[in-house]
Amino acid sequence: MKVFLLTMLSINLAVAGISFAPKNFEVKGSQAVFVDFITMESVVTYDLKEKETTAESTIHFKVIKKGKPLFDLKEKVIRATLTGSPVKIVEVDSPDRETSYMMVDQTLEPGDYTLTLTNLIEANQRYDWYGKSVRAAFWMSDLTDRKYLEQYLPTNLEFDQFALTMHVKMVGNAKMDLHEVYTNGQLTVNGKNDFTIEFPEYFTASSFYYHLSVQNSFEKTSFNFKSINGKQVPVVVYSSSTSNVRSATTKTKKVLAELEGKLGAWPHPSLVVYVAGSGGMEHSGATRTSLYALGHELIHSYYARGVMPMDGNSGWMDEAIASWRDDGYQVAQRPSFGSSTMSGHSPYRRTTDRKAYSQGANFMAYLNYQLSEQGGLIAFLKHFHDLNSHKSVTTKMFKQELESYSGMSFTREFDRYIYGQKKEQSTDKAGVKENPYHVELSEKELENLL
Numbered sequence: 188m189k190v191f192l193l194t195m196l197s198i199n200l201a202v203a204g205i206s207f208a209p210k211n212f213e214v215k216g217s218q219a220v221f222v223d224f225i226t227m228e229s230v231v232t233y234d235l236k237e238k239e240t241t242a243e244s245t246i247h248f249k250v251i252k253k254g255k256p257l258f259d260l261k262e263k264v265i266r267a268t269l270t271g272s273p274v275k276i277v278e279v280d281s282p283d284r285e286t287s288y289m290m291v292d293q294t295l296e297p298g299d300y301t302l303t304l305t306n307l308i309e310a311n312q313r314y315d316w317y318g319k320s321v322r323a324a325f326w327m328s329d330l331t332d333r334k335y336l337e338q339y340l341p342t343n344l345e346f347d348q349f350a351l352t353m354h355v356k357m358v359g360n361a362k363m364d365l366h367e368v369y370t371n372g373q374l375t376v377n378g379k380n381d382f383t384i385e386f387p388e389y390f391t392a393s394s395f396y397y398h399l400s401v402q403n404s405f406e407k408t409s410f411n412f413k414s415i416n417g418k419q420v421p422v423v424v425y426s427s428s429t430s431n432v433r434s435a436t437t438k439t440k441k442v443l444a445e446l447e448g449k450l451g452a453w454p455h456p457s458l459v460v461y462v463a464g465s466g467g468m469e470h471s472g473a474t475r476t477s478l479y480a481l482g483h484e485l486i487h488s489y490y491a492r493g494v495m496p497m498d499g500n501s502g503w504m505d506e507a508i509a510s511w512r513d514d515g516y517q518v519a520q521r522p523s524f525g526s527s528t529m530s531g532h533s534p535y536r537r538t539t540d541r542k543a544y545s546q547g548a549n550f551m552a553y554l555n556y557q558l559s560e561q562g563g564l565i566a567f568l569k570h571f572h573d574l575n576s577h578k579s580v581t582t583k584m585f586k587q588e589l590e591s592y593s594g595m596s597f598t599r600e601f602d603r604y605i606y607g608q609k610k611e612q613s614t615d616k617a618g619v620k621e622n623p624y625h626v627e628l629s630e631k632e633l634e635n636l637l
C-alpha cells in the first residue's frame with residue numbers, strides 16, 4: 188500500500204509543473220501549447236580545430252493539449268526531427284510580447300513524443316588561439332529574460348522539472364590540454380576530456396551549474412561538511428585567488444551552520460562555490476559568487492533553488508527571503524512602502540522583480556512580526572521548506588500555507604503589497620536599485636570568469 192501511494196505521489200509530482208504553465212495561446216490561427224519534458228539527453232561537442240561547439244539533444248516530452256509544442260532555446264538550430272522526421276522550429280512571442288519561445292511548427296495530438304535537436308553554442312565560451320583548450324560555462328541570470336539553460340541547450344520553462352544527462356566531448360586535436368568540469372550534477376570522467384554529467388530530476392531551467400575549464404587553472408579545496416542529518420556533503424570551493432579560496436571556505440562553513448540551524452539539513456547532494464567577480468548567481472547546491480554575496484547565494488540553495496519559483500511572478504519570494512536574511516532577520520510592525528506589484532506581472536513573465544530585494548525583504552520583516560507568536564518567520568520558512576523541498580511553488584501556494592500555518596488571513600496584505608491590486612503607487616522609488624548581490628555583468632566580464 189505504501190509503495191503504491193508513493194508511486195501515485197511521484198506521478199502526480201511529475202505532472203504537477205505543467206498545470207502551472209502559463210495559458211496556451213494562438214499563433215497565426217494555430218494553438219501553441221506548453222508541454223511537459225520527461226527527460227533530456229544532450230551531447231555537447233567542442234571541436235578544437237573548428238573552434239565550434241554543437242549540442243545534440245534528445246528530448247522526451249508529453250503533449251497534454253493538442254497543439255504546437257513550446258519550449259525555449261536561444262542558440263541557432265541546425266537541424267530538428269520529430270519522431271524521426273524533419274520538423275521546422277520557429278520563434279514566437281507570448282501574446283503580450285512579454286517574452287519569446289521556440290515552437291515546433293507541427294500540431295500534435297496529446298501523447299508522448301521525441302524531439303531531436305542540434306544547435307550551435309556560442310554564448311559564454313572561449314577557445315584558445317592554438318586549438319588546445321576551451322573554457323565554457325552556463326552562466327545564468329534571473330533579472331534578464333531568457334538567461335537560463337535556454338542560452339545553451341533546449342529546455343522547458345521554470346515550471347517544469349526534468350532530468351538531464353549531458354555528455355561533454357572534445358575533438359579536433361590529439362594534443363589538446365587536459366580539462367576539468369565543475370558542476371552540481373553527478374560527474375563521471377569517462378576518459379581524457381570525456382565527461383558525463385547526470386543532473387537530477389528535480390532540476391528546472393535555472394538549476395544547472397556547469398563550468399568547463401583547463402585542468403589546474405584554479406586554486407581549489409575540497410572538504411566534507413557534516414550535515415545535521417548526519418550525511419557528509421562534499422564541498423568544492425575554487426577561485427583564481429588562493430586567499431579567496433581560504434576566506435570562502437571559512438565563510439561557507441559558518442553560513443552552512445547558520446542555515447542548517449534555521450532551515451534544516453542542506454537540501455542538495457553537494458555544494459560547489461566559485462568565488463569570482465562581483466555579485467553572484469545561485470544554482471541548486473552551487474554558486475558563482477563574490478565573497479561578499481556568498482551568504483546570500485547559499486541561502487538561495489534553500490529558497491530559489493531548493494524550493495523553486497514556478498515563474499517570474501514567484502521569484503520575488505527568494506530574493507525577499509535572502510535579502511531579509513542579509514539584513515539580519517529584521518522585524519517590522521508594518522511595511523514601509525505603500526504598495527507593489529512584485530507578483531502582479533504578466534503570467535508570461537520569466538524574471539524576478541527587483542523590488543524584491545528592498546520592498547520584498549521589508550515585507551518578510553513584516554511577516555516576521557505577524558508570526559512572532561508562532562516562532563517568527565524562520566519557523567514558517569523551515570516548515571514551508573520541509574513541505575516543498577525540490578518542488579516548484581507559486582506566490583499563491585506560499586500565501587495559502589502561511590495562512591493555514593498561522594490561522595490568520597493575509598489577503599489584504601498580499602493584495603496591496605505583493606499583487607498590487609490596490610491602485611496606490613509605490614512610495615519607495617528608491618527601493619528599485621541595482622542589488623549588490625546580483626550585479627549584472629557584461630558579456631566581456633562573464634567571459635573573463637571562464
Ligand SMILES: [Zn+2]
Pocket residue numbers: 483487505506509624625
Ligand atoms: Zn539573490
